[in-house]
Amino acid sequence: MAYSGIGRKVRPNGGFELAWWFFMRISGLMLVFLALGHLTITHLINSVENINYAFVASRWADPQSGWIWRLWDLTMINLAVLHGFNGLRQILWEQILSPSKRVIASTIIWGLAAVLIIGGSYSILLFQENREYIQKWKAEREAARFAQSARHIQ
Amino acid sequence: MSTSTSRPPQVYRRGTWARITEGLRYGGGIGQWSWLLHRVTGLGILVFLIIHIIDTFLVVAYPELYDHTVAIYGGSITGLPTSWSMNGYYWPLRWAFRIGELGLIACVLFHSLNGVRVVMVDFWPRASLHQRVMFNWVLGIFVAIMIPVSIWVLLPLRHAPEMHSRVITSASM
């Protein structure tokens, strides 16, 4: 009797560490596009020196395309925080071996991650354009530029 | 009983410092260095990510503080945008942030490319046979992208920031 092993099935294992391992790969591949796209838009097409409140507002509060930017940033922020803090956890787990210290470390890691995810999602979802501030900012800019050119003329 | 000056036999367990120094001396080649770079760039990006989420929170909470912070990125000590007024302009600040920006782009790009390599090793059964070639591709693509990007990001440093710089927002400006 020959033992054929072709197509042997085992129960898919699942579990915490496998799920995280899979998540790291999937989120990593998505972040390649999200993060590199974000960097291209903010650092290469635009310049960090020109980015300000009005720029962010023009993207997030745009009636047509605003939801695309918000969805992009929301996905990116959540995936990046989870990907980054799980990476940190895996690095620390190689150094911290005692279970009680790991509990303390997890509490700090996931506490910080939760704060960042809640804070970040809050800023993206509940952002409302402050027109009054933009008007005030424009007026101040004109005043500053006028003062500067006046100094140049002297 | 005779007294002995020798201590009882023991074993030597390496401490953290010995593990790091002896580990770094290990001649592991490409795989080891790509792993180390992946880890270092990952930690660097995480530190930036934390700062970046906090400063983005300012957009909602304190718009003035956000514009103030961003102006400092542009090289202004006073926090007044350099496109308005050159009063607080301090070039080393601007240079430091520009070079830091380039470092961030380099970290994200390397982490992305090497991450794709790691995913391929995990999911493509034959990939581990070609991991060295794949790392050369990672390096090649990294250099090919970083050369023009470095020029593009660093070139504005030749001149002081333009006072009436390009207006990049929509009609609200």
Added chain:
Amino acid sequence: MSTAALASDMRTLKVKIKRYNPELDEAPHWEEYTTEADPLDRVLDVIQKVKWYQDETLALRRSCAHGVCGSDAMRINGVNALACKILVRNVKGDTLTLEPILGLPVIKDLIVDMKPFFDHYKSVMPFLINDEPAPTTERLQSPADRARFDETTKCILCACCTTACPPFWSDNKYVGPAAIVNAHRFIFDSRDRGAQERLDILNDAEGVWRCRTVFNCTSACPRDIKVTQAISEVKRALLGGSIEMDRDPLQIIEA
């Protein structure tokens, strides 16, 4: 090349050895010896020369001296290898640096405590599990099924791979590449029925998921086992719930 020509190629080698005497030393220290070596000598011969003619207190483990028993694994010029498989002519430069392998406690000089390593090996149940009624003849297997796990049968448990693994250096709870290779040898054996149990053991933070695909294990293996690939196959078996028995035929030829 004639033997005469080879004899004139005798090299003077500086041998730097990391020594540790548990009765006297707090921590290991370096000691240097100078010896003549033939290019066709193995590193093990050089060490034996030092031990026999210069310093008999030097401690090392060796047995067969032919790359089969796996007892003389050590760090040679920074990389894990078997001292009996490296020739002097392949040593770059004039210095031969010898250290005990990393990640395991040092007992004396080049001898490390292998107990943690073998405990990890035992934890994956490295023996055939099959509760089905035994046939009256052998448990037969097709050549293709045998070839599926041929590579991982070559392991000699020298610990070169496990102690080349950066995660293992700091995390001695990690089961390590060698144990996963030996689990792979049975998981992918069509006669074995214990795959599920072994996969359950390896499906842990200290199992296959500690692997960061550093490839140090693959380059250190003196038997040329593609260790990282074997680990990846176990990961995919865990992920997909099926054991890829039909490996790419090209790979079997290459292996």
